[in-house]
Amino acid sequence: MFKSFVDCVRDIYRCDAFIPLHEPRFTGREKEYVMETINSTFVSSVGSFVEKFERLVADYTGCRYAVATVNGTAALHMSLLLADVGQNDEVITQSLTFAATCAAIRYCGANPVFVDVDRTSLGLSPESLLEFLHENTEKDRRGLCRNRQSGKIIRACVPMHTFGHPARLTEIAEICSEYNLVLIEDAAESLGSMYKNRHTGRFGKMSVFSFNGNKIITTGGGGMIVTDDESLAVRAKHLTTTAKKKHPWLYEHDEVGFNYRMPNLNAALGCAQMEQLKNFVIRKRELASEYTTWAGQQRVELVTEPVDAYSNYWLNALLLKDRNERDSFLEFTNGNGVMTRPVWKPLHTLPMYKRDFSRNLQNTNWLAERLVNIPSSVVLNDE
Ligand SMILES: Cc1ncc(COP(=O)(O)O)c(C=O)c1O
Numbered sequence: 001m002f003k004s005f006v007d008c009v010r011d012i013y014r015c016d017a018f019i020p021l022h023e024p025r026f027t028g029r030e031k032e033y034v035m036e037t038i039n040s041t042f043v044s045s046v047g048s049f050v051e052k053f054e055r056l057v058a059d060y061t062g063c064r065y066a067v068a069t070v071n072g073t074a075a076l077h078m079s080l081l082l083a084d085v086g087q088n089d090e091v092i093t094q095s096l097t098f099a100a101t102c103a104a105i106r107y108c109g110a111n112p113v114f115v116d117v118d119r120t121s122l123g124l125s126p127e128s129l130l131e132f133l134h135e136n137t138e139k140d141r142r143g144l145c146r147n148r149q150s151g152k153i154i155r156a157c158v159p160m161h162t163f164g165h166p167a168r169l170t171e172i173a174e175i176c177s178e179y180n181l182v183l184i185e186d187a188a189e190s191l192g193s194m195y196k197n198r199h200t201g202r203f204g205k206m207s208v209f210s211f212n213g214n215k216i217i218t219t220g221g222g223g224m225i226v227t228d229d230e231s232l233a234v235r236a237k238h239l240t241t242t243a244k245k246k247h248p249w250l251y252e253h254d255e256v257g258f259n260y261r262m263p264n265l266n267a268a269l270g271c272a273q274m275e276q277l278k279n280f281v282i283r284k285r286e287l288a289s290e291y292t293t294w295a296g297q298q299r300v301e302l303v304t305e306p307v308d309a310y311s312n313y314w315l316n317a318l319l320l321k322d323r324n325e326r327d328s329f330l331e332f333t334n335g336n337g338v339m340t341r342p343v344w345k346p347l348h349t350l351p352m353y354k355r356d357f358s359r360n361l362q363n364t365n366w367l368a369e370r371l372v373n374i375p376s377s378v379v380l381n382d383e
Contacts, residue, residue: 001298002332008294009338009375012287021339022315023377024218028276033268045241047264049271054224056274057209061191061199063226065233068262068270069240072188072210075223076104076158078240078260079206082232083182085110085155090147090357092132092181093158094124095346096364101160101186102347113147113154114348114358121306122367123167124159126175132359133179145179150357156182161190161200163373164216164314165305169195169203184208188223191216192281192312201226206236211266216280216314217273219266281312283378288313291374303371316376317343323369330372343371 013019037043050068058066069075085091087109093101095114102112116128133145137154140146145154157176159167169185176183183203187193188210190200201207206229209215211222225236243257262270288304288311295302301319305311320326326342333340346368348358 001300002329004298005294005329005374006333006336006338008291012290012379013375013377018337019339019375020377021341021373021375022214024213025276025280025378025380026272027380028272030269030272033272034265037265037268043265044263045261047267049264049267050262053219053262053267053270053274056271057191057224058226060274060277061201061226063199063202063207064228065226065230067225067233067236067240068267069223069225069260070262071221072208072212072223073100073104074240074258074260075208075210075225076100076184076186076188077107078236078258079184079208079225080104080108080110080156080158081239082206082235083156083184088152090150090152090154091156091158092124092129092154093186094160094364095348095353095358095361096122096162096343096367097160097186097347098188098344099347099350100188101158102353105158106352110155111150111152111356112347112353114353114356114361114364116359116361116363117162117367118168118306119363119367121165121167121309122162122303122371123165123306124157124172125363126168126171128359129157129172130175133175136359137179139180143180145181147357154179154181156184158184158186160186160188161193163303163317164190164193164312165303166190166193166195166200166309166311168306168308169200173203182206188212189215189314190312192277192284193314194310196308197310202228205229206232211270211273216284216312217270217277219262219270219273222262222266222270280378284313284376285311287376287379288316291316314376315373318372318374319367320370320372326370326372333374338375340372340374343368343373
């Protein structure tokens, strides 16, 4: 099966050299737009591409407002701050996620609480969330959700759409509303993915996308907060742009702000990439379908989009039999010039989160031993 996989990938990408896990594609007007910023000298915090990019993302996702940031981690940090997450609070999330999800929680002085993920969607499990809340929390006098064990207030819940596959958002949203938790989607990986015909990012009070170099579209580095709430959007823009009061020449800041804004140069790249997003999603789904055919022939399990979801298939993943098979597969494929990699080490096992509360992470641990990402760059016509 290992050799057959390497042959399959080489066949798809028509390439005998090294094949990376994910490379960006600059097949549109990227150079033209970036040159425009250079020629105009507006490469930094002023320029028209930032607003254009924000509008393009808002329109694509169906969210009313979008605020561009320097990266997805900053967007997460800002969203949590705007959800009033602070010192000694708790935030529920999944352990099977990229480190940034939890780092942002810690930046606020809060602690993560880890619940399990679904084996099929790979996203936060509504059952695990509900069980945790039911068994461990109570409402305080203000109606806030308090963890009975730690005595801390749980302010928010951050599900993540793993590899672009949407988590079960309607159920998660219902539970969050019942327990008075602010829902923030970590949609860093899921631009272009829908759940029940709504774009991911539209279920949370605020949601976050990333445009890091390895994402479905890239701005080099970049992120976005999306929301339907005008006051949150205005506040996000103000705080991410140093909290400077609007004035043609005076420098006056009305609170401690953040320099989290996206430079115009990056937004120019983003505008050109957005023009190709629809096509990238189609191409990614075609690639997933080629992998599905191969996996069917080889009796190997490929992760496919969950029920009710339309996935961007950002990163394809195989679910191998056990840790031994996973490690042999990684060894063989990487040794033969086809890049593959295991899923992130679950965050509850890392030294800085070991002491945080986690609840029965059976699926998380099971998946972590078996999941392997495989090459998923958009296949170009001439490949
Ligand atoms: C799930 C998840 N959350 C957050 C981030 C952080 O985004 P960024 O790298 O743009 O800071 C990433 C990706 O990098 C991610 O995959």
